Structures are given as structure tokens and as C-alpha cells.
Amino acid sequence: MSEIITVNLKIWRQEGPEKSGYFENYTQKITTEASFLEMIDLLNEDLNNQGLEPISIESDCREGICGTCGVMINGQAHGPRKATTTCQLHMREFSDGDEIVIEPFRAISFPVIRDLVVDRSPFDQIIESGGYISVNTGAASDANLIPVPKEAADQAFDAAACIGCGACVAACPNSAAQLFTSAKLAHMASLPQGQPERWKRTEMMVGTMEEFFGSCTNHGECHEACPKEINLDFIAFMNRDYMKAKVKNRALSGQR
Amino acid sequence: METKNKAVLDSRVPKGSLEDKWENHKFSMNLVNPNNKRKFDVIVVGTGLAGASAAASLGELGYKVKAFTFHDSPRRAHSIAAQGGINAAKNYKNDGDSVYRLFYDTIKGGDYRSREANVHRLAEVSTNIIDQATAQGVPFAREYGGLLDNRSFGGAQVSRTFYARGQTGQQLLLGAYSAMMRQVAAGSVELHTRAELLDVVTKDGQACGIVTRDLLSGEVIPHSAHAVVLATGGYGNVYFLSTNAMMSNVTAAWRAHRRGAFFANPCYTQIHPTCIPASDDFQSKLTLMSESLRNDGRIWVPEAFDDSRPAHEIPENERDYYLENRYPAFGNLVPRDVASRNAKNVVDQGHGVGPLKNGVYLDFSAAVERDGQDAISAKYGNLFDMYESITGENPYEVPMRIYPAIHYTMGGVWVDYNLMTTIPGLYAIGEANFSDHGANRLGASALMQGLADGYFVLPYTIGDGLADQLGNPAVSTDDPVFTNAVSAIEDETAKWLSINGTRSVDYFHRELGRLVWDHIGMSRNKEGLEKAVSEIRALKEEFYSDVRVLGSADTLNLSLEKAGRVSDFFELAELMAHDALEREESCGGHFREEHQTPEGEAQRDDDNFAHVAAWEWNGKDSLQTRHVEKLDFENVTLTQRSYK
Numbered sequence: 094m095s096e097i098i099t100v101n102l103k104i105w106r107q108e109g110p111e112k113s114g115y116f117e118n119y120t121q122k123i124t125t126e127a128s129f130l131e132m133i134d135l136l137n138e139d140l141n142n143q144g145l146e147p148i149s150i151e152s153d154c155r156e157g158i159c160g161t162c163g164v165m166i167n168g169q170a171h172g173p174r175k176a177t178t179t180c181q182l183h184m185r186e187f188s189d190g191d192e193i194v195i196e197p198f199r200a201i202s203f204p205v206i207r208d209l210v211v212d213r214s215p216f217d218q219i220i221e222s223g224g225y226i227s228v229n230t231g232a233a234s235d236a237n238l239i240p241v242p243k244e245a246a247d248q249a250f251d252a253a254a255c256i257g258c259g260a261c262v263a264a265c266p267n268s269a270a271q272l273f274t275s276a277k278l279a280h281m282a283s284l285p286q287g288q289p290e291r292w293k294r295t296e297m298m299v300g301t302m303e304e305f306f307g308s309c310t311n312h313g314e315c316h317e318a319c320p321k322e323i324n325l326d327f328i329a330f331m332n333r334d335y336m337k338a339k340v341k342n343r344a345l346s347g348q349r
Numbered sequence: 350m351e352t353k354n355k356a357v358l359d360s361r362v363p364k365g366s367l368e369d370k371w372e373n374h375k376f377s378m379n380l381v382n383p384n385n386k387r388k389f390d391v392i393v394v395g396t397g398l399a400g401a402s403a404a405a406s407l408g409e410l411g412y413k414v415k416a417f418t419f420h421d422s423p424r425r426a427h428s429i430a431a432q433g434g435i436n437a438a439k440n441y442k443n444d445g446d447s448v449y450r451l452f453y454d455t456i457k458g459g460d461y462r463s464r465e466a467n468v469h470r471l472a473e474v475s476t477n478i479i480d481q482a483t484a485q486g487v488p489f490a491r492e493y494g495g496l497l498d499n500r501s502f503g504g505a506q507v508s509r510t511f512y513a514r515g516q517t518g519q520q521l522l523l524g525a526y527s528a529m530m531r532q533v534a535a536g537s538v539e540l541h542t543r544a545e546l547l548d549v550v551t552k553d554g555q556a557c558g559i560v561t562r563d564l565l566s567g568e569v570i571p572h573s574a575h576a577v578v579l580a581t582g583g584y585g586n587v588y589f590l591s592t593n594a595m596m597s598n599v600t601a602a603w604r605a606h607r608r609g610a611f612f613a614n615p616c617y618t619q620i621h622p623t624c625i626p627a628s629d630d631f632q633s634k635l636t637l638m639s640e641s642l643r644n645d646g647r648i649w650v651p652e653a654f655d656d657s658r659p660a661h662e663i664p665e666n667e668r669d670y671y672l673e674n675r676y677p678a679f680g681n682l683v684p685r686d687v688a689s690r691n692a693k694n695v696v697d698q699g700h701g702v703g704p705l706k707n708g709v710y711l712d713f714s715a716a717v718e719r720d721g722q723d724a725i726s727a728k729y730g731n732l733f734d735m736y737e738s739i740t741g742e743n744p745y746e747v748p749m750r751i752y753p754a755i756h757y758t759m760g761g762v763w764v765d766y767n768l769m770t771t772i773p774g775l776y777a778i779g780e781a782n783f784s785d786h787g788a789n790r791l792g793a794s795a796l797m798q799g800l801a802d803g804y805f806v807l808p809y810t811i812g813d814g815l816a817d818q819l820g821n822p823a824v825s826t827d828d829p830v831f832t833n834a835v836s837a838i839e840d841e842t843a844k845w846l847s848i849n850g851t852r853s854v855d856y857f858h859r860e861l862g863r864l865v866w867d868h869i870g871m872s873r874n875k876e877g878l879e880k881a882v883s884e885i886r887a888l889k890e891e892f893y894s895d896v897r898v899l900g901s902a903d904t905l906n907l908s909l910e911k912a913g914r915v916s917d918f919f920e921l922a923e924l925m926a927h928d929a930l931e932r933e934e935s936c937g938g939h940f941r942e943e944h945q946t947p948e949g950e951a952q953r954d955d956d957n958f959a960h961v962a963a964w965e966w967n968g969k970d971s972l973q974t975r976h977v978e979k980l981d982f983e984n985v986t987l988t989q990r991s992y993k
């Protein structure tokens with residue numbers, strides 16, 4: 094049942110991308126029914142009332158699906174609860190008197206914009222480089238013309254469940270984006286519709302990923318942090334496809 | 350208030366039989382030839398389902414598109430949160446579905462307050478959407494044979510809803526987003542993220558561009574184009590607590606309204622019957638449990654008043670399955686407004702459940718017994734997990750608690766058959782317009798409408814308006830219409846920072862939301878609505894003099910962004926009250942207590958209100974003018990809805 098607890102917060106403040114940041118301490122009383130972000134809402138309300146600038150922190154859906162929220166909570170991306178985004182975390186995970194350290198997602202390719210807000214736009218650039226199936230509006234045939242085995246559709250869905258939050262990058266000691274990139278690649282490569290561009294897509298997206306992000310040394314921290322539990326196997330899948338794409342001239346594969 | 354029936358509201362519905370109108374119209378519209386398309390700049394504001402699909406399709410056609418979103422990425426749009434599914438008249442289940450049936454269900458579900466021609470077109474193109482999305486790689490649910498699966502949804506007796514687990518909106522949006530990103534790569538779409546539209550610019554009565562604020566640098570920037578498309582979503586957050594994402598707002602639509610775009614049926618708001626009840630006072634939003642749950646969950650309350658026994662201790666014969674009892678034909682699948690009002694009634698009468706007695710049960714025990722836990726978890730697993738993570742209760746063991754919450758807004762910017770607003774050159778698509786759902790939207794039809802507008806309607810109809818402009822350059826952003834608009838926005842931003850009152854923007858938003866929920870919520874009456882008008886005004890005055898927005902205008906400043914949005918909500922809320930007052934009938938989501946049947950069902954007045962009310966802005970301190978677009982029903986007979 095619900096109770097009122099007091100938590101000691103250590104929150105990263107940084108006025109802008111070029112400014113240096115620092116930790117500021119706050120205490121907040123809160124019921125355990127509240128969500129983590131509602132706790133910050135209350136703190137911000139108090140700060141505003143005292144004439145102090147509220148902490149910049151982003152969220153939108155507050156249902157764990159849009160990928161907007163995301164901070165490091167006691168060193169863990171999205172906090173202590175498995176398979177849970179920051180917005181879905183509730184204060185019942187914490188106890189009276191706990192210290193909670195809150196920092197932005199940290200990665201070289203995710204520069205801090207202000208306080209807890211970072212720039213994750215390189216993810217969009219990875220998608221732009223090939224994360225699509227080229228079909229113009231109106232050019233599609235009847236959806237049931239191409240049956241897709243249920244298992245393939247389910248695997249595609251498991252991969253497509255990625256919300257683009259960036260926790261995988263933030264959790265990785267190398268700031269690698271393998272989990273995110275491989276999820277999109279596996280989504281499309283699992284489906285018949287994704288085959289024609291499979292090899293080119295893999296080369297392009299991996300290439301763009303490597304421009305922005307560090308390289309993967311198989312720590313697996315990404316999977317631990319991922320709120321959608323995206324499978325590490327997708328990374329192996331991507332690596333295999335990347336090798337194949339590089340070795341063979343896959344552009345001619347339809348003729349063999 | 351003055352009601353006018355001016356010829357300004359020309360719906361431009363094409364002639365011909367219902368089935369032929371869209372075909373005929375496509376044939377008779379002006380075309381822009383492929384080589385000329387690149388001479389036209391088109392601005393698309395909003396990159397949710399409607400905006401992303403439109404930007405992608407327009408880019409593919411060869412238009413020079415500029416797309417804007419205030420999110421950091423198009424993939425964050427509120428559409429991502431849609432759970433249940435998308436309708437299409439595919440009739441894959443061979444259960445008697447057809448374009449006509451989808452049309453008929455939508456008109457009836459909307460309580461006969463939508464335009465026949467638009468709705469029929471929506472039903473016609475619905476099937477293409479499924480084809481398009483599947484080709485893009487949207488992983489819809491499939492049967493073991495590899496073909497697409499369907500389920501049924503509230504308000505329909507056929508299975509026509511396509512779905513991707515409980516994340517249909519996410520998967521459809523990722524499809525539209527990737528199609529748009531492909532055009533970004535091709536150079537036909539220029540994407541502007543973290544850019545908020547704060548004004549629509551017109552010259553000689555024609556839309557010629559927009560003004561945005563860069564949310565990172567604070568810079569106010571003019572953009573010109575030959576046509577502007579608003580795809581900026583609905584206004585449910587006027588209630589503060591709703592199932593909408595925190596950032597959803599009315600600003601783009603409202604600023605267009607202030608520039609002359611009529612705003613239609615603002616009082617038509619939808620309450621969703623299956624949300625998790627609020628648990629405390631500083632609740633920041635409400636979470637929807639997909640309506641698809643009503644396929645397998647049974648809704649009930651204890652028959653006794655104020656019964657505090659846990660659900661499993663209440664024997665079968667002391668439970669009231671009120672929907673199944675009152676509406677035997679549709680049972681738990683009655684349309685949303687009917688389900689919501691019934692829930693409110695039983696809770697108001699003292700049958701509510703949960704710690705705050707503010708919910709009803711949605712019980713899966715019969716379904717689990719019938720189909721097994723695995724089958725239920727395959728269908729709804731992620732929804733059950735979500736429920737548990739929010740409430741700490743396991744719905745396989747104890748029934749869910751649900752209560753209605755604001756979910757969708759049928760009202761919006763008035764558009765004609767071409768989806769053009771009353772400002773030539775300005776279009777509105779998706780939830781931002783008022784078009785297809787009448788007074789009530791059926792489940793799984795918003796995704797359908799947003800994508801119909803974006804993929805299959807606007808890309809054709811926009812050419813009709815552009816063809817005349819061939820050879821005209823876009824208005825220069827040095828033109829005074831732009832420079833004046835830019836300085837007005839700069840002044841507005843400076844004003845928020847200078848008030849320096851005592852209370853936060855959120856405080857005012859929450860208070861406003863309470864007023865709107867109490868008086869313009871699930872049921873309305875004259876006295877309450879009049880009270881709402883005066884209380885909204887008083888609170889608005891307080892807001893303008895007592896709000897405290899800290900920080901500066903030239904960095905990311907979330908309170909500053911919200912201040913502008915909340916001020917637009919104030920103006921909208923007042924209009925909602927006027928609209929609800931003038932509509933002296935009950936229809937769909939608009940329930941006037943004065944107008945109900947002896948059984949407590951909504952009582953329409955077709956003789957006097959079978960029309961769209963579209964409001965014209967007359968300046969900040971004047972009342973708005975109510976215009977009327979009469980709705981002609983040539984193909985369906987208006988009947989009192991009955992789901993008994």
C-alpha cells in the first residue's frame with residue numbers, strides 16, 4: 094500500500110551544451126503511488142514557486158512507447174527496474190531516505206542540450222541511411238498476396254518493438270549503437286518485403302552507425318538496459334548480414 | 350449568439366452517387382504535371398501518422414516538402430501510443446464486411462453528424478492503407494497460415510481491425526516515419542525537428558507560410574510555401590488529464606483559427622471507457638487500456654452500494670454486468686460513449702470499486718477459463734504488464750479497474766472535401782481536422798483516418814489548389830506579412846517571461862483542466878456550461894497576470910513552451926463551452942442532460958442540429974460567430990442509435 098517517503102536527489106544541472114555541468118542536491122517528499130516523473134514534476138513545481146529554474150527533463154507519452162524520456166538513475170539507464178522506461182518507473186521501487194543520482198544519458202554522440210536533455214538525432218540519421226523498404230504510396234499489392242510465416246512476423250515484431258530511446262548507447266562502455274541498429278535491420282530482414290534491399294540496407298546503416306558511434310565489444314550492457322528487452326542475437330544477425338553483404342556482390346543476387 | 354448560414358462553408362462535395370464521388374472527383378480535379386511539382390513548396394506541420402504519411406507521399410510525387418515537428422524525432426509523435434488497431438474493409442474474415450458496411454458503421458457510430466461523402470471515401474481507401482503498411486514492413490499480427498489476422502472492436506459486429514500486438518500505432522508510425530526518412534535521404538523532404546509552429550501566415554487571404562520557434566536556440570523563423578498542411582493532432586489535453594501524450598496541444602490549429610480558419614464542433618470530445626483510474630492528486634496523465642480488452646473482458650460492478658469486499662469474494666449473483674444486461678446485442682462492445690456514460694452512472698450511484706471508489710471492474714477470469722492464460726497473454730500480454738507496472742496489481746488474478754478518461758477530439762479545424770480549411774492553401778489532416786467521425790469516433794478509426802488523409806487523399810486534392818498557382822513564386826519571407834508575424838511572436842515570448850507572477854504554468858493548466866472536465870466533460874448542462882464560461886475567463890485573467898515563467902527565451906525552456914500552449918487552451922476551452930451550449934441536443938460524445946430519453950439515452954434533434962457548427966474568430970475580446978454546414982443524408986436513414 095502507499096506510503097510517504099523522502100528521497101535525497103542529486104541531479105545534474107547544465108545550462109547549455111557549451112557550459113560545464115554540476116550536481117545539485119534536493120530533497121523531495123513523495124507517495125510511493127507516484128511515478129518517478131511525477132516526483133520530478135512536484136520538485137519542479139516547488140522550484141518554480143521559489144523562483145528557481147525548473148530542471149529540464151523530457152517526456153511525452155509516459156507509457157513507455159515514445160522513447161522520449163530516459164535518464165541515468167543511480168548509474169543505470171532508465172533506473173533499477175528491468176524492462177521499464179523512466180516514465181514507467183514508480184516510487185514504490187525506492188525507500189525512505191534513499192539517495193537517487195539522476196544524470197543525462199551520457200555518450201559522445203548524444204551531447205547534452207540542457208540539464209537532463211540530450212540530442213539523440215544520430216538515430217534518425219541511421220534510419221535515413223536505409224531503415225526503410227522502398228515502396229511508393231499506391232504501389233503496394235494486396236496485403237495477403239505475400240503470406241508471412243507467423244514466426245517470421247513475430248520475430249520482425251520483436252525487433253520492431255525498439256522505441257529509439259538510446260538507453261543501449263548510454264549503457265554501453267563504448268557508446269555503441271549496435272542494439273538499436275540491429276533491431277531495425279532484423280525487423281526488415283525477417284520479412285519477405287525486406288529482402289530486395291537487405292544487403293544494401295545493412296551496409297548503409299552499419300556505415301552510418303560507425304560514423305557516429307563507438308564499436309561493440311560484446312559487453313551486453315545494452316540488452317540489460319533496454320526497456321524493450323531487444324534480443325542480443327540481433328547483433329549477431331546484423332554482423333552476419335554485414336559480412337555477407339561485404340563479401341558478395343549482392344546487387345546481383347536475384348540473378349543467381 | 351449569432352448563427353449564420355453563409356455560403357462561405359462550401360463543403361465542395363462532388364456530384365454523383367455516393368460510390369462514384371471520389372472517382373469522379375479524382376478525374377475532374379486539376380492536376381500538376383510531374384515536372385511542375387518540384388516548383389511547389391509545401392509545408393507539412395506535424396509528423397505523426399497523418400503528417401509523416403503526407404510528407405512521404407508528397408515527396409515521392411516530387412513536391413518540395415518541408416516537414417516540421419516540435420519533437421526531437423518524428424518517431425515520438427503521439428500516434429506512437431495507439432494500441433488497439435486500425436480498421437479496414439478488407440472482409441478477409443468473410444463475415445459480411447464491405448466498404449458500405451464500414452461507411453454505415455462510421456456514420457451511425459458518429460451519431461449522424463458527419464459528411465456522408467467523406468466517410469464513404471475513408472471506407473474506400475481503408476483497404477489500400479493495409480496494403481501500403483504491409484509493403485513497408487509493418488509487422489501486423491498473422492494467423493498460422495501466414496495471412497493477416499483481425500479482431501473486432503467497439504461499435505462493430507464484424508472483425509475488421511488489423512493490429513500489431515498492442516502497439517499498432519507504433520508500428521504504423523514507424524512505417525510512415527521510415528517512408529518519410531527515405532524522402533529525406535532523397536532530398537525531397539527537408540526535416541525540421543524541435544521546431545514549433547507559432548503562427549500561420551497569409552497574404553491576400555491565401556496561406557503562404559508559417560512562423561516557427563526553434564526550441565533549442567529560441568530563434569523565431571519564417572518559412573514560406575505555396576501550401577501549408579497542418580497535421581498537428583488533437584486537443585484532448587485541454588482537460589489536463591487525458592490519455593494524450595504530455596506535449597499534445599492545440600496551438601497550431603488554434604493559431605490557424607485566429608488567422609481565419611474556422612474551428613468546427615469543438616464540443617465533440619471523446620471519453621474512452623477503459624482507462625486506469627487516477628490514483629492521487631498530482632497524477633500527470635491517464636493511461637489507456639486498449640479497448641480491444643472489451644472483446645474478452647467482462648465489465649461489472651457490485652450490486653450493493655459501497656461494497657468494499659475484494660472482487661473474488663463477491664458471488665456471481667451479486668454482480669451487475671450492466672452492459673451485458675442493458676445491451677444484449679452488443680454487450681461489452683457498445684460504442685465508447687455508451688460504455689463511458691454507463692460507467693459514470695454506476696460509479697455516481699455508489700457502485701464504484703477500488704481505493705477511491707472511482708472505477709468499474711474489467712474481468713478476464715471467464716476468458717482465462719475458456720481459452721487458457723496463454724491465449725489471453727498472447728493477445729494482451731503487454732497491456733497486462735503495463736497495468737501491473739502502474740497499479741502494482743496482477744490482472745490475471747484480480748480484475749482490472751477501469752474508468753473513462755478523455756481520449757480523442759472529434760472537433761477540429763473545419764475542412765472541405767479536399768481537406769482544405771476556410772483559408773485557401775491551408776489544409777488540415779488527421780486528428781487536427783473535424784472531418785470524418787461526426788460526434789463520436791469508432792475504435793481503430795483514427796489511425797485509419799490519419800493515414801487515409803496522408804497517403805491517399807491529400808496528395809491528390811492538394812494538386813487541385815496548387816495547379817492555379819503555377820508560375821507564382823512563393824511569397825518572400827522579407828515580405829511584411831512575415832516580418833510582422835515574426836516580431837509578434839518575439840513579443841509574445843518576451844511577455845511570458847516578464848509577467849513574473851507566483852504560480853507555474855502547470856498549476857493553471859491543471860486548474861483549467863478541472864473546470865473543463867467538470868463542466869464540459871462526460872455530461873453537460875446549461876447551468877454548468879455558463880458557469881464554465883465565466884470561470885474559465887476569470888482563471889485566464891489570473892493566468893495572464895500571475896503566471897511565473899523563469900529562464901530565458903534563447904535556450905531550451907520547457908515552461909516557456911508550455912505557457913503559449915496553455916494560453917491557447919484557455920481560448921479553446923471557452924469556445925468548447927459556447928459550442929456545447931448552442932448545441933441543444935445530445936449526440937455522440939456530447940451529452941446534454943436536458944436532452945435524454947426516459948431511459949437516459951442521448952436524444953438527438955435532427956430537425957435543428959443535423960449540421961456542423963464552425964466558429965469564426967472575431968478578435969481576442971469578441972465572441973465568435975457560429976456558422977452552419979447542413980449535413981445532407983441521401984444514403985442512410987437517420988435512426989436513433991440503438992445497441993440494445
Ligand SMILES: Cc1cc2nc3c(=O)[nH]c(=O)nc-3n(C[C@H](O)[C@H](O)[C@H](O)COP(=O)(O)OP(=O)(O)OC[C@H]3O[C@@H](n4cnc5c(N)ncnc54)[C@H](O)[C@@H]3O)c2cc1C
Pocket residue numbers: 394395396397398399400417418419420423426427428429430431432433434435517518544545546547580581582583592593594597598600601637756757778779780781792793794795796797799
Ligand atoms: C493512448 C491512445 C491510444 C489510441 N489507440 C488508437 C487505436 O488503437 N486506434 C486508432 O485508430 N486510434 C487510436 N488512438 C487515436 C490516434 O492515435 C490519434 O488520433 C492519431 O494517432 C493522431 O494522429 P495525428 O497524425 O493526427 O497526430 P499526432 O500523432 O498527435 O501527431 C501530431 C504531430 O504534430 C506535431 N505538432 C503538434 N503541434 C505542433 C506545433 N505547434 N509545431 C510543430 N509540430 C507540432 C507533433 O510533433 C506531432 O509530430 C489512440 C489515442 C491514444 C491517446
Ligand code: SF4
Pocket residue numbers: 254255256257258259260261262272273276315318319320321322323
Ligand atoms: S534497442 Fe532498446 S535501449 Fe536501444 S533504443 Fe531501442 S529500445 Fe532503447
Ligand code: FES
Pocket residue numbers: 151152153154155156157158159160161162163178179180181256
Ligand atoms: S515518455 Fe514516452 S517512453 Fe517514456
